Amino acid sequence: MDARTQPACHLGFLRWRQAPLPVPSSAEVSAVSQLLDRADRRLFHALTPARLAWLHSPRTLVLGFLAIHVVFLLALLPAILTGNVLGDLPLYRTWAENGLVHHLWPGIDVLWVYPIGALVPIVFAAIGGPLLYQLLWFLMTMALNAIAVTTLTDRGRDARGYRAAWLWLLLSFVLSPVGLLRLEGLTAPLVITGLVLLSRRPIVAAALLTAATWIKVWPAAVMLAVVTVSSRRTVVAVTGAAMSGGVALMVWASGGIRFLTGFVTMQSDRALQLEAPVTTPWVWLAVSGRPDTAIYQNYAIATREVAGPGTAIVAELMTPLMFLVLAAVLTLMLVGLRRRSDPSRLLLLGALSLVGAFIVFNKVGSPQYMLWLVPIVVVGAATAWRQWRAPVYLMLAISVLTTLIFPVFYLPLVDGDPFAVLLLTARNVLLVVMLGWSILALARLVRSTPRTLGSATRSGARTVPVGRD
Template identity: 40%
Template sequence: MLVHGWITYVGTVLIPARAFWDLDLYRWWMWQGLHQGVWPVLDGDWVYPAGAVVPMALPALVDAVGTRPYALAWSAMVALLNAVAVLVLLRRAGAGATGVRGVVEAPRHDPAVGAWWWLGFVLLLGPVAVGRLDAVVAPVVVVALTVALRHPAVASALLTAGAWVKVAPGALLLALVLVVRRPWRDLVLPAAAVCVVVVGAVAAGGGLGHLTSFLTEQGDRGLQLESVAATPWLVAGITSPDVRVVLNDAITTWEIAGPGTAGVAAALGLVLPVALALVTGLLAWVRLRAGDALDTAGFLARGALLLAVVLILANKVGSPQFVGWLAGPVVVGLARPGLAGLRSWRVPAVLVLVVAGLTQVVFPVAYDAITLQQAGPTLVLALRNVLLVVLAVVVARDLVRTGRADRSRAPGLSAAAA
């Protein structure tokens, strides 16, 4: 509570306009819906999936008029969701797996390690760990990955619901599908059921024509300043007048403009799905290589983390809250490290904490200086982006090593299972 209380104080008292600006936008949308009957998605195109209305509307039931009351209600909601996720983590992370393929040994870990790491992560990431829509999705991912090995259908439903709030959680299903015994029953049907509910609700409200608008609303945006792909231009802009930081007035986002940036921004629209496909191929190869000896706990958490990192690396949007996508897989990986043990998570866990801390320096601390292309703060952002690339390499390496180790253990495990 102290961590969430501090961030709430920063976002509602110390620097509300800088830290919690997005929350006032959420409040405005909900005020329009509650007081004027004009709702996102139902009455027009929107940048978010339809399910995002739900978490935005809940604090508005407390107060949709005042900026601070809405922000306080939002912060309380996020703290409650995180507390529920930690409770599930502590109670369920030690359970074995019955809905997955392969052999799972008795757990040898302390789930509290993941919970304490998460608190440190939230503190280091700062206001964006609470005051953005992604803060609602993070605990959903933690719960989904925690219960995935015993209840894959529940995990599928949760990740799909999370995807209807912020798209990223849906990509984690690519890792889960490789370990479940009955993908159709345990993954496809629950996900489809959630989609039917969401589509039905939007259709009933008359917004079916706007249901997929979130896929195209930001299609014309350029290369966002914080994106990993913008790093070469970001550094070059310190000394080169040909590279500028410009404000996209339509969506109030700072972008990098220079020779080739428009082409890179356009190409990333294709690169992102290709990158996800390549990661899925790597996961499938590791899964096949390990066979029945697959360490499902380690594989699922590492696979989810690699997918989350790639979603950031191959994205032309680089908003600081995206770093929150990394939390769930690491939390569950530390709470249930698998056969490789807790030590195998040390490097990625530390890397993600460093990335979180640097991200808070970038936003909200030094963001204005970065938009002015000042050298010191700009290099901090560049370092953060380099470490994201390093993280991807480390996690991919660990996945491959895990697959090899699982295969080498296969005879003994098979005999024990028999």
């Protein structure tokens, strides 16, 4: 940060801390809001002006970033020194070796569970040989995290970005067992960077969001929100279409065009997975000892699933139900766009609702899915803390519970331990609460925008997308 801008940023951050909390109207007073107010007061009481100034220092943020990643490195060091890999990386390394050594490329020569863009980081981590795979994957994750933190703070110049940067580092630390060893650890910082850059660098933002979507499909929900309500939607749509066309052309030239969308059909054939929110009632039936319900290993795709009365029907219905909810959210967003609701809030709330629906109404569930929500919550916290404090606190609780479930209590969960299942149930309930909050907040935003305002400003109003100019 420039020395001339640092005192002003400190002053702005201190003013944010010292400003009194807005007094809610009588209609807004509720047990939930009072609980959030109490949490805020405790947080602000702990963060004295001196502590806030220290946290707001670029040097402190850099040291915090380095300290967290040194901890990550130390945790991974035994695997790095012995040439081993952890988490999903053994599978990634095998795919990379099959392509580089045996010329058998997933997604081109055979059907694959991931979009074809996932080959880029998977193969890149193998350029130093199989023994350096874990190290190169860690360095990729660290580099993208650094870019996300730098973008959130606008290279140290944006006071609001410090809160979001620290929140991102904290959630990354809590979710590190999956964030460091899954593709989501790469796509999450890409989505953060894309959302923040949307206003001033729409082509770059669109390229990042499109790249993230071709690595793991979940950022498509964020792209959908952007092209639905953002004033930059034309630029984003054209850039995304051009990049996707280029990807399809390269796959066609490689002879794998028939497998380009194979990741969609592979997901649609799956049964109810153990950790999916919809599966929770059958998990409890299995724990209770019901003979026709069981948790079992699906060896073909290396995952745990649940079978019981009605599970096949529910598995069939979940995808249509998910698309129905997605359509309802998009309709609400379009109504808000027509009424000229606040575009930044409309985009972020819509994105959170869409991603939340992807998780809650998905028959597949994994701990890394929590990293789908984190980028939107982090960027939301950077735009308006009070409006986003509920999902921030929810995300913190969801992240802690997720890490307790995996890897701490995962084996007891598979064995049907009641305490482990209780942790899973609490996490899944909070996911439903998060989705409910986002849809209700989106509906309130649309409803609070008068129809006359939309028609009156249609000719002169200009939407301001997420990001800072």
